[in-house]
Amino acid sequence: MKVAYWPGCVSRGFTPELHGSMAKVAPLLDIELVELDRGNCCGAGVIAEHNQELADTLNARTFALAQQVEGAELMMNICSTCQGAQTECQERLDANAQYRAHVNETLSSDGLTYEKGLTNKNFLWLLVEEIGLDTLASKVRRPLTNLKVGPFYGCYIVRPRNRLGIDDEHPRDHYMERLIEALGGTVIEYAGMRKCCGFPIITMNKDASLKQAGTHLGDAMDAEADCLVTPCPLCHLNLDLQQPLAAKVVARKLEMPVLHLPQLVGLALGLDPKDLGLSRHVVKPTSVIDWSTSVVASAA
Amino acid sequence: MSSTTTAPRSSVPQAFKLRVRRYDPESGQAAYWDEHEIELEGHRSVLEGILQAKNRFDGSIGIRCSCRQAICGSCGVRINGEPALACHTHLDEAIKSAKDGVIEIEPMGNMPVIKDLIVDMDAVHWKKVRRVTPWLIAKQPVPEREYIVDRESMVDVTQTMACIQCGACVSDCLAMEVDPGFIGPAALAKAYRFVGDPRDDARHVRLNDLSQDPQGIYDCTHCFKCVEACPKDVNPMGQIMRLRRIAGSDEQIVDVNNGHRHEEAFTTLIRDYGLLHEAELLPRSYGGDSWFGKFHPAAGKELLSSLPAIVKAVVKGKVSPTKAIFGHKIAKRDLDSVKRIYERVEGKPQRYELNLYIVGEDE
Known part of the structure; x- marks a missing residue:
């Protein structure tokens, strides 16, 4: 299309x-x-x-x-x-x-x-509503088996529901879970998955902003996610680029890779992690790269 | 969580399971869950369910309620994790969002629990409402007869007057979750009720106060949680954005929290580049809305503290040094077209703002 x-x-x-x-x-x-x-x-x-x-x-x-x-x-x-x-x-x-x-x-x-x-x-809505998860699943070459993925939506794509056309027929605030499953991965639910990353107030109240990011990342770690996936690059900035600073604010070690949505889809479709730019993240997605390497090795 | 079901409802009582969060701080015991099976018609409210459980099985369940028709604001709770008025949520609606077939009822968030489903509204909500001087400061001299005001401005403030002080928005506020001192959605919506009222004489003072407060209008994270939570369509976040527009664009209030500078810098950068120049936005938000902003001591301090992140991003190839310094631009003819939009819209003597609450949808 x-x-x-x-x-x-x-x-x-x-x-x-x-x-x-x-x-x-x-x-x-x-x-x-x-x-x-x-x-x-x-x-x-x-x-x-x-x-x-x-x-x-x-x-x-x-x-x-x-x-x-x-x-x-x-x-x-x-x-x-x-x-x-x-x-x-x-x-x-x-x-x-x-x-x-x-x-x-x-x-x-x-x-x-x-x-x-x-x-x-x-892209998330298009995948589910236009392409269809069955068609997507049929194109998967490297299922995300055993990869535990936590969705992070970003506020703007889940609220307000009426304006965004979210209803029983279009549960767009649950599409990420369906997508991860269609790609063969395991969904990790955690407290912050539909909360705010804090980015909008990073220049006004940096401490509160990074506390939000750090708390969600910590929650995802406690839920034993291997990585997060987000359809929002601004959330990505606070969750990945700022992760070392967020760790200081919440006073705990954070090591949570955050993938962009097309990167996760690309991995399942068989693309090389490097070609998808995974090496460009501040928090190296070691768990994801190790996982993809082991999948390729076992297939060979 | 409000009811919009069109399917015919059964008038036959049916069984619903309720799981109620119980906690008595005075007991010294930890919170726990209690389950009760009640029997009511599906169109009856969750509040009626709670009251039946209280009457039949356990009189000690703490719940605050009064009018039972969604106007007193007493029975705010969280149902299946979402804030709602217990009296305004039908059982057959609530069961749809129940994860395991049991309707889960908890006290509201962001406020201390007094007992079970009753939270301390005085300690948080009312304290914050009092913070914004919630009364009209009349313009002088007071006219002999009525104040004459135009219809539109009164319809506008009617939206915030619809607030029933239930605390649902406070319960769900994500800024307050990490910064409990944030004035919050309910109190700031109340502030707009007076800022937007042409009879009020303290507009500038109010806006200056709420802009300069580090936990005022610029502490809102724009998460839309309050918009979703409100059972009365008050749109608290929308009111906070109005407060920001009036404070910054109309009253030209420059705050100490970088709120106005950030907004000015963002708007200017889009005029000059067509796209966001991220590396310029940060120093300008701290140091002022010009290329020289980065040389301001406040910007220097912030740049220094962000240096590890910036260096890491450059090393990782996340951003090239050229892009970090020069940003990215759309082509000249498109940039000219964007600039023309700015000139036309910003050149108007008065800002125009379409308010769908006032005009409604015409098609």
Whole structure:
């Protein structure tokens, strides 16, 4: 399937292994990525804090660019924060024709118009709802047998439920568990899996921010997870990049590898851990690399 | 956890198992779980279930309740881990989210337990509400007759006036979980009730106070937990974001917590790059919203403390030194288009904000 692909900022900045691994995984799943390289930052909720109309207009611009991609079935993102921030803006744009016209007026000088009703799905949602977990499972070449994986969702992709279309029919706040199982792994449930990583307040209250990250990482260790997996690169920054500092704040040893969602999928699809950028993490995913090596060795 | 079931309900009483968290701090004993089987029609409330267990099996179960119709805010508890009003949750709804076929009922979080399902609202919730001066400071001179205010601004504050002080949002607040001193969602929603009221005379003072407090509006982690928890659609986090917008963009309050600087730096960086330049955001949030921000002592101190993480990221190839220094940009014609959006929207004499609570959905 062809998608208008929005990678977000951080996957091309401080977590380039996310963007890279998505590019590696997509062809294996028959996803054609048409990158929205003209699109702009979603604002991560921060621009909306400054000026709501500005955030709505900036996102309407990216949506309009996505709608221009010929043959694309939908827009796909790889960032929980983009999903949440963009969906919030889209909710206002779709709810009120007058407001939409007002925003489109601002975009008109660039020949852009946002038409109501864009479908914008995170890679996680696309895997479950468009590709299907049965199809995904049929493509698995290296099942995650014996690998204990703890999901870490990121707030923006699980709340608020109504806005994000989470209901009995679309239990999107449970997709990660289903996905890990479809890839042959073992799901580790722990207290912090749907809590906040603390990143939004890292510059305002660093101690509280890192206490959040450190607590969840510690909970996952206590639950004996081999690694965490997240669809959010901002969570990844607090959970991986900041993990050594978080360990100091919670005063315990932390050694918890954190994978990006496409990296975990890529591992199961048989890609080399190095090609997926696993060596680029601050916390070396030794457990995951050892696991994949042992799987390859036993297969040989 | 509110009820939206459309399927026909049985009027025949059926059995439900309740697991109640029991704790009496005065007893000196640890908390424990109690299970009781009650019999009620599915449309009856969890509160009625608890009361039946109390009447039939154990009169010592502690539960606070009054109106039984979701307006007094007394019976806030956690049902299957989620905050809810016990009287506003049907048994047949609660059983759906029960993990093992037993409806689990606990006291609310973030507040000390007095007994069983009763928490100390005075020690946390009411103390925080009092912190925000929860009354109107009338503009002077007081008119001889009514204050005349426009409809929209009153509809706007009506959303926060719908709060029944049940504490569900406080129970679930993730910022408060790690920083108990955070003023919190309920009290800050209450603060907006007066900041948004055109009759109030203390807007700037209130906003300055809540911005400068290290545990004020900039201590919210934006996790949406309170939005989900609220049984009355008060949208506390949305109100906190409004407080930030008015404090920063309208009142130009520069706080000591980097809140306003962070927001300004983020917004400016997107105008200048189209994408987030992470390495510039950090020093500017501390040192000020310009390229020179990184030379401010506060930024220097922070950069120094983050140095191990930065060095590690560069060594690991997580980020190239070039990207760390120069960031990444969209093409010039697109950047021009982004800048035009900024000029048009920011150039307006007054900020425009669509509030779906006021205007509703028109299609």
